[in-house]
Amino acid sequence: MASAGVFHVYIKNRQINVSREIQRVEDTISQYQLDIATDEMLLAAQLNSVRIRARLKEISSDLRSIPQGAVKEVPALPRILAQGKPSPESVPARSSVPSESDGTAVASVP
DSSP: OHHHHHHHHHHHHHHHHHHHHHHHHHHHHHHHHHHHHHHHHHHHHHTOHHHHHHHHHHTTOSOOOOOGGGOOOOOOOOHHHHHSOOOTTTSOOOOOOOOGGGTOOOOOOO
């Protein structure tokens, strides 16, 4: 009978220890979730276009805004291209870009 009491105490202590360990892990997880949310908020603040423009102006950067009309959306290539060598039919035709070979000057950026 005495051994049953000792076993009961042992099991109860194990339950308490496991419960404490679970609580520590849950606390750690909630802290990590808070850290992730904080990092996401800071990242969103850093990627704010208004703040980026203000920061560039503040440091006298040579970077300038690109007008909306100057940006051209390029469609994504089919998945076949990513899997191996593309067939000539699957590759879109190249747009005509001025080059030295057709007699047009090409500006070089230093």
